Amino acid sequence: MTTIPVDIAGRPYEVRIGSGLLADVANACGALLRKPLVPIVTDAHVHAAWGAVVEASLAAAGKQVLWRILPPGEATKSWEHLAATVDWLLAHEVERGDHILALGGGVIGDLTGFAAAIVKRGCHFIQLPTTLLAQVDSSVGGKTAINTPAGKNLVGAFHQPALVLADLDALATLPARELAAGYAEVVKYGLIDDAAFFAWCETNGAAVLAGDAEARAYAVATSVAAKARIVAQDEFETTGARALLNLGHTFGHALEAETGFSARLLHGEGVALGMVLAARFSARRGLMPAAEAERIAAHIASVGLPADVRTLGLSVSGERLAAHMLHDKKVDAGRLAFLLMRGIGQTFLTKDVTLAEVSAFLADELGG
Numbered sequence: 001m002t003t004i005p006v007d008i009a010g011r012p013y014e015v016r017i018g019s020g021l022l023a024d025v026a027n028a029c030g031a032l033l034r035k036p037l038v039p040i041v042t043d044a045h046v047h048a049a050w051g052a053v054v055e056a057s058l059a060a061a062g063k064q065v066l067w068r069i070l071p072p073g074e075a076t077k078s079w080e081h082l083a084a085t086v087d088w089l090l091a092h093e094v095e096r097g098d099h100i101l102a103l104g105g106g107v108i109g110d111l112t113g114f115a116a117a118i119v120k121r122g123c124h125f126i127q128l129p130t131t132l133l134a135q136v137d138s139s140v141g142g143k144t145a146i147n148t149p150a151g152k153n154l155v156g157a158f159h160q161p162a163l164v165l166a167d168l169d170a171l172a173t174l175p176a177r178e179l180a181a182g183y184a185e186v187v188k189y190g191l192i193d194d195a196a197f198f199a200w201c202e203t204n205g206a207a208v209l210a211g212d213a214e215a216r217a218y219a220v221a222t223s224v225a226a227k228a229r230i231v232a233q234d235e236f237e238t239t240g241a242r243a244l245l246n247l248g249h250t251f252g253h254a255l256e257a258e259t260g261f262s263a264r265l266l267h268g269e270g271v272a273l274g275m276v277l278a279a280r281f282s283a284r285r286g287l288m289p290a291a292e293a294e295r296i297a298a299h300i301a302s303v304g305l306p307a308d309v310r311t312l313g314l315s316v317s318g319e320r321l322a323a324h325m326l327h328d329k330k331v332d333a334g335r336l337a338f339l340l341m342r343g344i345g346q347t348f349l350t351k352d353v354t355l356a357e358v359s360a361f362l363a364d365e366l367g368g
Helices: 025-032 044-060 079-091 106-121 132-138 168-173 176-193 195-210 213-233 242-246 249-258 267-284 290-302 318-327 355-365
Strands: 002-006 013-018 037-043 064-070 099-104 124-129 143-148 151-158 163-167 336-341 347-353
Touching: 002 213, 013 213, 025 044, 025 099, 025 124, 025 163, 037 044, 037 106, 044 064, 044 099, 044 168, 064 079, 079 106, 079 143, 099 106, 106 124, 106 132, 106 143, 106 151, 124 132, 132 168, 132 176, 132 213, 151 249, 151 318, 163 168, 168 213, 176 195, 176 213, 176 242, 176 267, 176 290, 176 347, 195 213, 195 290, 213 242, 242 336, 242 347, 249 267, 249 318, 249 336, 267 290, 267 336, 267 355, 318 355, 336 355
Parallel strands: 013 163, 037 064, 037 099, 099 124, 124 163
Antiparallel strands: 002 013, 143 151, 336 347
């Protein structure tokens, strides 16, 4: 097992990465589970795959599970499910000192974390991420949120977990498409500031997706260490350091909004295509060589992720697609904040991009 500390001032916690963590969840959580009843929020797919394993571990430790089983999918990150989950927690008399378990992917982690942040003005929660995307990104760093008609993750709170247990065994139960979508967030860390890791991804990405245990462990541990370092520098995204973690997300969220936050485009797929678009836009502006942008696109495409916006079959103008970006959380005084690249591993934040410039670029990418 690899243990990576997240050094948040006053609220440090650990991310533990290894095999068998869900089967030993009671011991791993230890004294954090202070009551006989343990509330766990999950979705129907994850419950079918891992519910019995988790429940057996807790039962052996004399604990009884209170299950809240939600529908799978991005649509679950809604006001409706948040309100119902909060009411459920209150009905079971969850106290501020209790720990709620979030068993699932990013949707479950985000929703549960937000519920924990607002129940009784804040109680504790533990992340048990079961997807690659959640293990390398959303379970670490304390961003919690739901979606609204105006856009993705626009209502939420910063609320750090007390512990993250990333069981690599859970990745074996993921559908291939979901695994690939999570891999986009792995590649992101190489593109932000670690060209050597991106080169490692080019060589080993296929092995990660094929189930190579050593490659998966290295990919997850390296990604978590990178995120932990950045989050410790800028917990609330105030200095600009943490904003780098949003590489590909401005373009990606616009694409997700246009496809209705549906299974038509998974979040990780949107991020993958968003990173390609960010690279090509950077090249168009003369910031990085076009060959490097296409190297990024080639790797994204090689693992089965979308690398060409035309493959989505959208009937939309560049102007309409760009307009979604006005709802992005990084808009500041009406100005768009964009993450661009000077090269692989050289991402930076800029606010000198106009909506008209982005619209024209997207129109060209869409084929006119």
